[in-house]
Amino acid sequence: MQFKILPIKENRKLNSRYFVLKVPDKSISAQSQPGQFCEIKDLESDEPLLPRPFSIYKVEENTISFLIKIVGETTRNLSQKKTAEMISILGPLGNGFKIPKNKSVLLISGGIGYAPFPFLKNKLQKNGNEIQWLHGGKDKYDIFSYDITNYTEDGSIGKKGLVTDDMPFILGKNDIHTVFACGPNQMLKKVSEICEFYKVELQVSMETIMACGMGVCCGCIIKYAENGEVIYKKACKDGPVFDGRKVVWDE
Amino acid sequence: MSNLEIQIGGMKWKNPVTVASGTFGYEYDELFDLSQLGALVTKTITLNPKKGNEPCRLAETRAGLLNSIGLQNPGVEEFITEKLIKYDKYKTNLVVSISGSTIDEFCQIADKLNPYDNIDAYEINISCPNVEKEGLAFGVEAEVVRELIAKLRATTDKDIIVKLTPNVTKIEEIARAAAESGADIISLINTVLGLAVDIETKASRIKNGIAGYSGPAIKPIALQNVFRVAQAVDIPIIGMGGICNTEDALEFLMVGASAVAMGTANFSNPLITLDIIKGLEMYLGKNNTNLREIIGSFKLQ
Numbered sequence: 001m002q003f004k005i006l007p008i009k010e011n012r013k014l015n016s017r018y019f020v021l022k023v024p025d026k027s028i029s030a031q032s033q034p035g036q037f038c039e040i041k042d043l044e045s046d047e048p049l050l051p052r053p054f055s056i057y058k059v060e061e062n063t064i065s066f067l068i069k070i071v072g073e074t075t076r077n078l079s080q081k082k083t084a085e086m087i088s089i090l091g092p093l094g095n096g097f098k099i100p101k102n103k104s105v106l107l108i109s110g111g112i113g114y115a116p117f118p119f120l121k122n123k124l125q126k127n128g129n130e131i132q133w134l135h136g137g138k139d140k141y142d143i144f145s146y147d148i149t150n151y152t153e154d155g156s157i158g159k160k161g162l163v164t165d166d167m168p169f170i171l172g173k174n175d176i177h178t179v180f181a182c183g184p185n186q187m188l189k190k191v192s193e194i195c196e197f198y199k200v201e202l203q204v205s206m207e208t209i210m211a212c213g214m215g216v217c218c219g220c221i222i223k224y225a226e227n228g229e230v231i232y233k234k235a236c237k238d239g240p241v242f243d244g245r246k247v248v249w250d251e
Numbered sequence: 252m253s254n255l256e257i258q259i260g261g262m263k264w265k266n267p268v269t270v271a272s273g274t275f276g277y278e279y280d281e282l283f284d285l286s287q288l289g290a291l292v293t294k295t296i297t298l299n300p301k302k303g304n305e306p307c308r309l310a311e312t313r314a315g316l317l318n319s320i321g322l323q324n325p326g327v328e329e330f331i332t333e334k335l336i337k338y339d340k341y342k343t344n345l346v347v348s349i350s351g352s353t354i355d356e357f358c359q360i361a362d363k364l365n366p367y368d369n370i371d372a373y374e375i376n377i378s379c380p381n382v383e384k385e386g387l388a389f390g391v392e393a394e395v396v397r398e399l400i401a402k403l404r405a406t407t408d409k410d411i412i413v414k415l416t417p418n419v420t421k422i423e424e425i426a427r428a429a430a431e432s433g434a435d436i437i438s439l440i441n442t443v444l445g446l447a448v449d450i451e452t453k454a455s456r457i458k459n460g461i462a463g464y465s466g467p468a469i470k471p472i473a474l475q476n477v478f479r480v481a482q483a484v485d486i487p488i489i490g491m492g493g494i495c496n497t498e499d500a501l502e503f504l505m506v507g508a509s510a511v512a513m514g515t516a517n518f519s520n521p522l523i524t525l526d527i528i529k530g531l532e533m534y535l536g537k538n539n540t541n542l543r544e545i546i547g548s549f550k551l552q
Contacts (some may be wrong), residue, residue, distance in 0.1 A: 048311055
């Protein structure tokens with residue numbers, strides 16, 4: 001874990017909803033695992049007060065990048081940052097995905113839940129895994145790649161429907177070792193029900209409101225079922241990747 | 252280089268900079284050498300483990316942060332076996348924050364911690380707004396504070412720091428009760444009661460409802476409370492509440508705090524304490540002055 005103040009190398013707008021922030025870095029990326037995250041703060045504005053957590057999107061030679069969705073003040077400010085403007089980065093934080101070897105795996109992402117998966121896919125491939133990737137969104141603006149199977153609720157790109165629609169069929173027909181999922185809680189809940197039914201391992205990456213990012217403040221609690229009781233886990237330090245079949249999904 | 256050393260109660264601090272309980276721990280060790288701080292303050296420990304409050308526990312609002320953690324902690328036994336040893340390597344003062352739901356509980360925790368020489372002081376948290384029985388119930392009544400601190404005083408030789416809540420009418424009365432019953436130091440303020448409403452659900456953005464408010468928004472509230480307490484008692488004060496930079500820290504020193512603590516600011520910049528130590532050093536050097544001249548130099552009129 002490091003705290004660094006870095007200039008933006010590139011801020012690439014994908015569409016009205018998403019952008020990719022790239023900063024020069026060797027040391028944070030060298031420590032990073034897929035599924036880990038960094039806390040980023042815009043240094044030119046005091047507000048919002050807290051940095052925000054973002055999944056590590058890609059680690060390339062001498063750069064680390066983040067896929068970000070514009071949802072509030074921080075992300076809007078960051079989307080307008082220009083090259084060479086400074087941001088602070090704390091990371092890598094949390095526990096990443098556990099990577100199997102030589103298995104068949106299924107990736108399920110929804111919307112901005114796409115963010116940790118390019119880095120994950122890279123690592124999965126290096127470990128000889130066979131990968132299927134389903135991605136879902138509301139409309140065509142939530143779609144990032146044509147090399148995977150896409151679903152949109154309005155049918156503007158890919159199959160019309162939800163990313164979970166074909167999951168039972170795929171899990172029933174194939175010998176899937178692990179499902180990796182990241183997306184809205186409603187989607188994750190559905191994914192966990194399907195994985196529970198087919199008794200397939202599930203690793204989910206969770207998002208919560210967060211402060212310190214390193215397990216100190218106990219602000220980012222996830223409800224988790226273990227040995228018949230509900231316990232509290234810290235998303236930042238115990239996660240953000242959890243056994244999806246043990247997370248308690250509130251309505 | 253300016254001398255930042257300061258005597259607080261029975262402790263010698265290498266500088267007047269520490270951290271607010273619950274916002275900092277040995278986890279920051281990966282980022283800098285924690286021995287550089289005047290003191291380290293742990294998250295509050297209770298007699299038995301506490302699971303804490305239901306999530307959601309945090310909500311950021313303009314210039315501030317609402318929290319309702321509910322004193323989540325592993326309890327004093329596990330603190331001793333698992334956590335205390337991790338603070339051993341730091342060459343600075345260690346303050347353990349404690350809270351209880353009865354006077355007897357506070358005393359039992361102190362009894363268990365007393366044998367450990369690496370603990371220099373207890374911060375008595377009688378001001379957490381987020382638990383039902385603990386904390387705030389003690390901090391709002393002078394007579395209860397008097398009895399609690401007198402009993403604790405009889406159990407320990409370590410420094411006793413009493414942490415006050417701003418959520419009272421006459422904070423001077425509480426401060427005097429603490430000082431007269433044997434407290435060595437007063438720290439203030441704990442969080443201010445606050446609320447944020449989710450207009451979609453018409454419910455609090457924090458699951459537990461009303462929460463504790465911190466961050467730059469509460470600095471003026473904290474300053475006037477520190478000023479009033481400094482007028483009321485002769486024991487040293489650790490001032491906190493929204494401190495984000497050296498200028499903020501100087502304001503607290505000027506109204507009478509002998510030391511300052513950073514809380515929410517650690518989340519924005521985990522190196523903020525070091526920045527402020529450097530900033531204070533530079534200020535004193537540049538103005539050819541010292542801490543003694545600065546502390547309490549403010550005049551209301």
